[in-house]
Amino acid sequence: MAEARHWNLLNTLFLTGTLALALALVPWRLAASGLRWSEALVFLAMTFAIGTAISGGYHRLFSHRAYKATWPVRFLFLCLGAAAFENSALKWSSDHRVHHQHVDTEQDPYSIRHGFWYAHWTWAMEAKDLPLAGVADLEKDPLVRWQHQNHFLIGAVVATIPLWIGFATGNLLGHFVFGVALRIVMTHHTTFFINSAAHMFGSRPYTDVNTARDNWLLAPITYGEGYHNFHHRWQWDYRNGALWYQWDTTKWLLNVLGWMGLVGQFRRVPAEAMIRARLLMEEKRLRERLVLASPGVITPMQARLGSARLKLDAALVSLHERHEAWSHKQAEWRAKGLAKAEAWREAKAEWQVSLAVHRAELKAAWAEWKAARLEARSMLAYV
C-alpha cells in the first residue's frame, strides 16, 4: 500500500495561496486600471534581480562553487535570494546537491520519476524536511549562516521593496499586485520549471545517463538555466548555456562582475570535452538506429563510425593538450620576464607550426567522421 502523504501546511498554503492571490488580483487589476509603466518596471526589475540571485547565487555559487565571489556579491545574492521564498541558501544547496548526486532515484528530493507536478512543486509541499547534508563548506561562511538563521525576515524586507515605491508614488495596491504577489509566483515557477520541464522536455546532447534536458525555450525565463543537460554533465561549470550564442543572462552578468573584479576563478569545461561528449552521443544514437538495418551492413558501418569517431576524439585531445602545454609555457616565460626575448619568438613560431599540423589532423579526422555519419544516415533513410 502506498504511504500516506503528510503535508507541510505552511509551504502548501504559501505556494498555493500566492498563486491564487495572483490569479485573482492580476486580471482584476488589469481590467480596472491597466498596467502602469512603474508597475511593469518594478515587476521586471524584482523578478530579474531575485531570479538571478537564485541562479547565480543559490545555484551556481553556493550549490556548485562554480566561481568565487567577494563578500558584497555574496551578501547581495543572499539578501535577494531570500526574497524568492525558497528556503535559505544552505538548505536549498543541501537539497540541490542531493538532487545531483542521486538524480532520478528515490533519494532525489525532486525526482521526475514521481511525475511532472511532484518535481515541479508538490515535493516542496510534503512534510519531508530532509536534514542538511554535504554543506559543511558553506557552513563555514558567516554570511551563509546569518542568512540561514534569518532568511524569512530578510526575504520579507526585500520582497516588500515595491510597497515603498508604491507608497511614494501613491499607488500601493498596483505595486502590491505586480511587484509583490505576481513577482513571488513568477520567481517560484521559473525555478520549479527547471526541476520539472527541464527534466522532461528537450534534447540530451551531452549525456543520456539521466533525465536532464537542454531546453532553449526555458532559458530566457530561467536566467539561462534551461540548458540542464549540459549542467548535469558539468555541474561545476559557471555557465549553463555554455555556447556563446546560448541565452544565459546569469553567465553574462557574472562575466561583467568578473571584469569588475567582484567575482573570479570561473570554472569552465574545455570546448574540446564538450565536442567529444556530443560526438559520443551522436555515434551512440546512430549505432542504436543502425540495428534496424540489414545485418550484412550493420557491422562494417558501426566499425567505420566507431573508428572515425575515435580518430576525431584523439585529434581533439591532442589539440587540447597542445593548447594547455602552450599556456603553461607562456605562464612560465611571463614569470621569468622573458616575453620579449628572441628565444620567445622562436618558441612561438615553433608552436604555431606544430599547431598547424594538429589542426590539419583534426580537419582530416573531422571530414572522415562527417563522411561516415553521412553514409550511416543515408543508409538509415532506406531502412
Ligand SMILES: [Zn+2]
Ligand atoms: Zn536537475
Ligand SMILES: [Zn+2]
Ligand atoms: Zn545544479
